[in-house]
Amino acid sequence: MSPPHLDGDERALLLDAFDSNWIAPLGPHVDAFEEEFCAYTGAPNSLALSSGTAGLHLALLLSGVEAGDKVFCSTLTFAATVNAIKYCNAEPVFIDSETASWNLDSQLLAEELQRCAANNTLPRALILVHVFGQSADLDPIVDLCKRYNVSLIEDAAESLGATYKGKHTGTVGDFGVYSFNGNKIMTTSGGGMLVSSNKASIDRGRFLATQAREPFAHYQHECVGYNYRLSNLLAAVGRGQLAKMPDKVAHHRKIFEIYRRQLSQHKGITFMPEADFGVSNRWLSVINIDAEALGESPTDVRLRLEESNIEARPVWKPMHMQPVFKDCKVVGGKVAENIFTTGLCLPSGSGLSPADQQRVIDAIANK
Numbered sequence: 154m155s156p157p158h159l160d161g162d163e164r165a166l167l168l169d170a171f172d173s174n175w176i177a178p179l180g181p182h183v184d185a186f187e188e189e190f191c192a193y194t195g196a197p198n199s200l201a202l203s204s205g206t207a208g209l210h211l212a213l214l215l216s217g218v219e220a221g222d223k224v225f226c227s228t229l230t231f232a233a234t235v236n237a238i239k240y241c242n243a244e245p246v247f248i249d250s251e252t253a254s255w256n257l258d259s260q261l262l263a264e265e266l267q268r269c270a271a272n273n274t275l276p277r278a279l280i281l282v283h284v285f286g287q288s289a290d291l292d293p294i295v296d297l298c299k300r301y302n303v304s305l306i307e308d309a310a311e312s313l314g315a316t317y318k319g320k321h322t323g324t325v326g327d328f329g330v331y332s333f334n335g336n337k338i339m340t341t342s343g344g345g346m347l348v349s350s351n352k353a354s355i356d357r358g359r360f361l362a363t364q365a366r367e368p369f370a371h372y373q374h375e376c377v378g379y380n381y382r383l384s385n386l387l388a389a390v391g392r393g394q395l396a397k398m399p400d401k402v403a404h405h406r407k408i409f410e411i412y413r414r415q416l417s418q419h420k421g422i423t424f425m426p427e428a429d430f431g432v433s434n435r436w437l438s439v440i441n442i443d444a445e446a447l448g449e450s451p452t453d454v455r456l457r458l459e460e461s462n463i464e465a466r467p468v469w470k471p472m473h474m475q476p477v478f479k480d481c482k483v484v485g486g487k488v489a490e491n492i493f494t495t496g497l498c499l500p501s502g503s504g505l506s507p508a509d510q511q512r513v514i515d516a517i518a519n520k
């Protein structure tokens with residue numbers, strides 16, 4: 154559905170790393186990848202990591218989240234967002250989406266923060282997800298987080314290259330986290346990046362991600378650390394991928410436009426909206442299906458595509474509907490539930506050829 158697409162200098166860079174014998178979770182390609190990532194996104198400081206989940210975990214720790222703290226988060230997301238909260242033994246509270254961007258509803262957030270402030274149970278942090286590559290409406294959320302002293306962590310795992318009022322998603326809050334998992338818009342097979350305008354936080358994150366080894370020759374440790382750094386080999390692949398990011402965003406957007414042009418004529422098919430405050434990277438092309446109008450449910454369409462060896466997938470099942478998080482509080486929830494029950498993610502990788510995309514479109518059209 155969104156397979157890796159390597160068509161640049163990845164192979165040459167990887168061989169350079171291999172031949173240099175920097176086969177380690179540090180090295181010149183890691184340093185260069187961090188620098189180039191800052192240049193692309195405009196983030197002042199970055200830390201290359203073994204996964205986006207590691208980045209979320211570190212961002213929570215660096216925000217001071219401790220056991221028993223509340224952490225708010227978008228309900229329409231992939232489980233990794235919430236798992237990181239659970240690693241801290243903190244308590245997730247899920248917030249519903251709004252319809253313009255499918256991301257966190259700032260009105261619901263305002264109401265819940267006001268309630269929490271009144272009984273002294275404010276959260277320590279908020280993880281705001283930019284789902285399927287589209288930015289949330291950041292300005293009101295930033296204001297609320299400042300007013301209530303809540304650390305804002307942007308989960309930009311899916312939204313590298315997307316912007317909000319001209320700024321890259323992930324660079325607006327206190328922390329931004331990106332994923333280079335195999336299905337993302339760019340990949341290192343597995344990997345992630347943590348960014349922040351606060352250099353001291355990124356330095357501390359680097360220390361925690363390197364087993365919290367104190368600067369002594371004799372392996373001294375004064376707190377618990379993690380083994381979260383990115384390998385130099387994978388950073389080399391990441392540099393090749395990063396150089397192609399503008400092309401990848403353009404290609405993903407084009408794929409979406411072709412689907413829209415050709416499938417909009419079918420009664421019952423609508424498309425994930427693009428809010429006017431940003432530019433989506435269209436990581437995945439997502440449609441909504443009105444089963445009655447189309448005469449087929451999203452599951453019917455998905456299974457029919459599967460028969461033609463075409464992979465489509467449901468939209469993320471909201472976190473408040475997940476058995477593992479069933480005891481967590483949710484604020485609202487109906488908008489995300491509706492997106493889940495009507496949504497379908499179509500093949501969207503930047504390597505998708507026009508012929509392959511036409512095959513998908515024909516398969517959807519020809520019942």
Ligand SMILES: Cc1ncc(COP(=O)(O)O)c(C=O)c1O
Binds near residue numbers: 207282308310344
């Ligand atoms: C919204 C979201 N957050 C976090 C992650 C976790 O990233 P990773 O797989 O790099 O740990 C992913 C994807 O995998 C994701 O889609």
